[in-house]
Amino acid sequence: YDLRTEDLKDLQELGQGNGGSVKKVEHVPTKTIMAKKIVLIDAKPSVRKQILRELHIMHDCHSKYIISFYGAFLADPNICICMEYADKGSLDAIYKKIGAIDIDVVAQVALAVLEGLTYLYDVHRIIHRDIKPSNILFNSKGEIKICDFGVSGELINSIADTFVGTSTYMSPERIQGAQYTVKSDVWSMGISLIELALGRFPFSESTSDDEDSDYEGTLSPARPGSLSLSGLPPARPKGSKTAKKDKRKSKGVSLQGGGMTMSILELLQHIVNEPAPRLTPEGRFPKEAEDFIDSCLLKDPDARKTPKDLLKHPWIDMARSSTVNLEDWASTF
Ligand code: ATP
Numbered sequence: 001y002d003l004r005t006e007d008l009k010d011l012q013e014l015g016q017g018n019g020g021s022v023k024k025v026e027h028v029p030t031k032t033i034m035a036k037k038i039v040l041i042d043a044k045p046s047v048r049k050q051i052l053r054e055l056h057i058m059h060d061c062h063s064k065y066i067i068s069f070y071g072a073f074l075a076d077p078n079i080c081i082c083m084e085y086a087d088k089g090s091l092d093a094i095y096k097k098i099g100a101i102d103i104d105v106v107a108q109v110a111l112a113v114l115e116g117l118t119y120l121y122d123v124h125r126i127i128h129r130d131i132k133p134s135n136i137l138f139n140s141k142g143e144i145k146i147c148d149f150g151v152s153g154e155l156i157n158s159i160a161d162t163f164v165g166t167s168t169y170m171s172p173e174r175i176q177g178a179q180y181t182v183k184s185d186v187w188s189m190g191i192s193l194i195e196l197a198l199g200r201f202p203f204s205e206s207t208s209d210d211e212d213s214d215y216e217g218t219l220s221p222a223r224p225g226s227l228s229l230s231g232l233p234p235a236r237p238k239g240s241k242t243a244k245k246d247k248r249k250s251k252g253v254s255l256q257g258g259g260m261t262m263s264i265l266e267l268l269q270h271i272v273n274e275p276a277p278r279l280t281p282e283g284r285f286p287k288e289a290e291d292f293i294d295s296c297l298l299k300d301p302d303a304r305k306t307p308k309d310l311l312k313h314p315w316i317d318m319a320r321s322s323t324v325n326l327e328d329w330a331s332t333f
């Protein structure tokens with residue numbers, strides 16, 4: 001595809017992330033439906049061009065577990081990235097719409113994410129760096145694919161300082177400043193899988209089901225410089241009614257769920273210092289699933305397995321021989 005702005009017709013707003021916005025568009029000359037991500041980059045022209053060059057690697061990423069790349073171009077002051085459109089959207093939007101996702105479907109998510117991560121790393125030496133439900137996409141053919149992986153070091157540099165929105169899926173070692181490895185992605189996957197299976201972000205003290213409906217388990221975007229102690233809202237007491245009703249309007253950096261409010265620093269400290277979350281209550285899920293999640297969430301990265309090793313886990317064997325039909329499941333919502 002030779003992509004240019006004037007050939008892309010906006011069809012629908014798909015969502016806003018911390019780094020930009022995503023629209024469903026039609027590439028008019030070829031009638032191809034695409035998702036166009038617009039990323040605002042505050043960088044010199046030379047850096048922008050470098051980012052474009054680095055994004056080119058995505059042309060060589062071909063896997064059924066990876067969202068295809070159609071191309072990227074500069075549209076000052078933005079970078080536009082055009083990719084395969086997933087008509088059922090991301091898994092965060094899906095569980096927020098239909099509630100906790102059946103564990104047999106979650107097993108298929110685990111299988112797809114592990115295959116995708118293994119492909120990226122084994123073939124291209126790419127570490128994803130941003131595994132979370134909003135970066136796992138689903139379509140009506142029943143395919144599960146990952147997107148938004150860190151191919152461009154310059155792109156990562158250009159947006160890393162500005163946003164803290166992804167911190168919640170961050171592994172303890174990353175929070176403590178260690179290098180990214182494929183094992184950090186495994187941690188993020190483990191957190192994401194619990195979130196899907198429980199229908200809520202796991203770093204929340206709530207266990208009662210009626211709290212789930214209006215739960216918004218994401219960090220609000222922090223404006224540049226807003227991650228300072230003085231900028232943090234006071235933590236609300238557990239069980240406070242106002243915590244739930246309060247809609248985050250990009251002001252604070254608070255995490256809310258089930259009546260609990262945690263500032264981002266408290267959350268990061270919690271991830272580093274407290275035991276990792278688990279698939280609970282015990283006995284509700286297959287023991288293979290519990291064990292799989294436990295091994296994703298080993299706090300010591302040396303003890304944690306790689307995506308490739310985890311592909312041999314019994315729960316993944318179960319997923320491979322499962323009869324669950326994702327195309328049928330997709331048609332239910
Ligand atoms: P963050 O900015 O913290 O990474 P995010 O992943 O939600 O959060 P974006 O990557 O900008 O932010 O995506 C915004 C939303 O657009 C996603 O939540 C998803 O629902 C939707 N989206 C993104 N890419 C696609 C795609 N290829 N097909 C369909 N929907 C998509």
Ligand code: MG
Nearest residue numbers: 017134135148
């Ligand atoms: Mg995304």
